[in-house]
Amino acid sequence: MPKILEVENLAKKFGELPAVKGVSFSVEAGEIFGLLGPNGAGKTTTISMLTGVLAPSGGSARINGLDIAKEPIKVKHMIGLVPQDLALYPTLSARANLIFFGSLYGLEGKQLKERVDDVLEVVALTDRQHDAVEKFSGGMKRRVNIAAGLVHQPQLLFLDEPTVGVDPQSRNHIFESVLKLNRERGMSIIYTSHYMEEVELLCNRVAIVDQGQIIAMDTIKDLVGMLGGGIIQVGLRQVDETLLNSLGKLEAVKSASVVSQPTQSDSPQPESSVVKIEAENSRTAIVNVLGYLNDHDITITSLDILEPNLESVFLHLTGKKLRE
Amino acid sequence: MKNIWNLTKKDLKVILKDRAAFTWLFILPVVFILIYSILAGLASGSSSSKKETDTRALLVVVNLNPDGAQTGRFLDDLDRAGGYRVETTSQSDAEQRLKLLKIQRYLLIPANFSDDLAQGKPVTLQIINHPDANVQGTASLLQTVNGVARDTSLELQLLDGIRQMGEMQAGNPASQEAFPVEKTMAQAKSQFEHSRTTPLVAITTRVLEQESKQVLSTLDLSTSIVPGMSVLFVFLAAATVARGIYEERKLGSLRRLVSAPLKRWELLIGKMLPIWLLTLVQIIVIFLFGAMILPLLGIGKLGVGESPLAWAITSMVIALCSTSLGIMISSLAKTEGQINGLSNALLWVAGFLGGALLPSFLIQQIPMLNVLSRLVPQSWAIRAYYDILARGTGLVEVLPSLGMLLLFSAIFFFIGLRRFKFE
Secondary structure (H helix, E strand, O other): OOEEEEEEEEEEEEOOEEEEEEEEEEEEOOOEEEEEOOOOOOHHHHHHHHOOOOOOOEEEEEEOOEEOOOOHHHHHHHEEEEOOOOOOOOOOEHHHHHHHHHHOOOOOHHHHHHHHHHHHHHOOOHHHOOOEHHHOOHHHHHHHHHHHHHOOOOOEEEEEOOOOOOOHHHHHHHHHHHHHHHHHHOOEEEEEEOOHHHHHHHOOEEEEEEOOEEEEEEEHHHHHHOOOOOEEEEEEOOOOHHHHHHHHOOOOEEEEEEEOOOOOOOOOOOOOEEEEEEEOOHHHHHHHHHHHHHHOOOOEEEEEEEOOOHHHHHHHHHOOOOOO | OHHHHHHHHHHHHHHHOOHHHHHHHHHHHHHHHHHHHHHHHHHHHHHOOOOOOOOOEEEEEEEOOOOOHHHHHHHHHHHHOOOEEEEEEOHHHHHHHHHOOOOOEEEEEOOOHHHHHHOOOOEEEEEEEOOOOOHHHHHHHHHHHHHHHHHHHHHHHHHHHHHHHHHHHHHOHHHHHHOOHHHHHHHHHHHHHHHHHOOOEEEEEEEOOOOOOEOOOOOOHHHHHHHHHHHHHHHHHHHHHHHHHHHHHHHOHHHHHHHOOOOHHHHHHHHHHHHHHHHHHHHHHHHHHHHHHHHHHOOOOOOOOOOHHHHHHHHHHHHHHHHHHHHHHHHHOOOHHHHHHHHHHHHHHHHHHHOOOOOHHHHOOOHHHHHHHOOOHHHHHHHHHHHHHOOOOOHHHHHHHHHHHHHHHHHHHHHHHHHOOOO
16 A cells, blocks of 8 residues: 655654654555554654644655645645644534635635535534534534544544543544544544554554654554563562572463562552563463462562553553553 | 635634624723713813913914014913913024924914904914924814914904994994894804804914915814724734634644644734724724714714825724734733733833823923834824824825834734744
8 A cells, every 4th residue: 555654753852852752654545543652652743743733853754755844735735633622613603613624725615515514424413513613512522623624535634632531422423433434435544542442443553652752563463462462460579580480481471570660550569579471371371370479478469460452562661551 | 815814704703703802892992982082071171270380381482463462362361271381482483493393383373463353354373383293282282272262252253243233322322222132142142153163263283394284173182082092992903813813722723723724924814814804893983983973972073184095094004013913912922811911011001102092292291202102103003193184184194104004014923923833
């Protein structure tokens, strides 16, 4: 598939503070690409640079082969942005908002009317189109916010945390809309979130972002595969090399190592060490590990079993939870 | 251009739904002008009461009729009217002082003043101004001189009427009953009306060394207040522009606008244009109020000048300067509090210095404030309006003021564009 977006060493500094430290990635046409990371990781700053809101401090990016810095107006016609904020005019109706944003992309007359009708249908707000946005629920406002980014039929849509503060029903509706746009209209989408479940549900590939850097990037299957059969973290009062070697040799255990500091907020007592056990099969491994520790009369101060998912991958890579 | 118009239409729709914005734009200026006019009218009435302190402004008079019977009385009345301390001098001395701008104007009493008045012939007094003289000062002097002249005219014309009746009775004692009290009263009223419509003493003004005289037939209180107040409120539109941009930033819609295929200057002009249009409507409302409503309240009719084109273009340039200032404020202020603080400082202080709140001839008496007043666009705006409305000048004569306003506009917009945080 051709690449719709190519990013090379893109960086942004605010004064002396680096917010994005040279990220590189590419997105294929028709792909849903996720940027997963905690708040403050640099996701929104990256999107702001790619949509022309922020000027990069370094690096480059091309959309459909056009440099975003050299041909910003042409590039902006190809992209749509759904910002994290509800970037709408509350006193205007949903339709008036969409007509305005559509008109900024050169749409007018019958074409504009048809596009507005279409996106209202996509976000299922046709029956409320003439109501002022300020009268809508949070979820409905989010849907209008998404529609405003779609009205000009962009080839590449940036969705920046589109479900923040949304009720579960509206969230599901947003997911359906995103998948529909991608599958039925072939729209390429970059989706940022700090909700692992959303990214797992929607994205083909994911870049995990932390402290302005991409720390891992792959398909979800391959990222989760990094954990093998899961990870078990056991808090122990006394740990030595012999114990680690013994644990590592148990059936269904790939390796055992000491992590320098507790990884969970409900962590063991201060004098405890945390042993991270990578398992080939977490169920078998846990039985064997607990049996071994019990047989040798070793006190367990804490126990965590990390299921193989993106949350665990993030924890595995950074030692932090996504929502810390 | 399409993008600018689309932004403008959107903002007009948003503002039209905002009742508070309407109050601010249209009701507040009208109420403010009304209250200010009433207070100024009361103050001007009370100032005509006798004052013995010499805090009064200096009025240099060149009296070419020093021995005239009416001249002395007229000057005494002028001195007693309050507001001005009369000082007579020679014409050469007055002109010398005027050229050096030690005084801004002087009053010239013609040599035939007393004789012509005695014969019931109209006479004309002249106020000779320095080219840079403050028009509000001239207006104020004109008002005072007009008042005294009207009294003189009335008195002379009434006396003349009574004298005529007396002569007729004396010549024909049999007709004693032909002049009952009612008839005498009617004659007095007729003389009174005649003195109002055809005063014996007329006043003209001219600029030193200019041959053409510019006649200020009537310069009412509203003509000296409405332009200043209009300028004050038009410049408050700068805060409206800045607040509008702040709202876009707060809503997050600015981010969406910046990500749209708009040029940055288009975005800023798109934020200026709707307020510019509303400001023009505001000016029209204020001037219509001054011309049509204030006279009904007895405050006096707003002078409309002789060039509607000059007035219209001046209004457009003033509105442009104000909205450009709004762009600059929005680029310098980060929070709503900063916008309000900066707007208040720039608009009220500059409005005061420019002569929107106080007649600038008062400000110009303090040298430092006089210099500062020329550094604020409001003073050029008020000057242009007064030139058009009070002096009756056309577009060509106000071009220097318009040039200054356009220069201010360009500076404000350039600073705004350079410093604006689109991010």
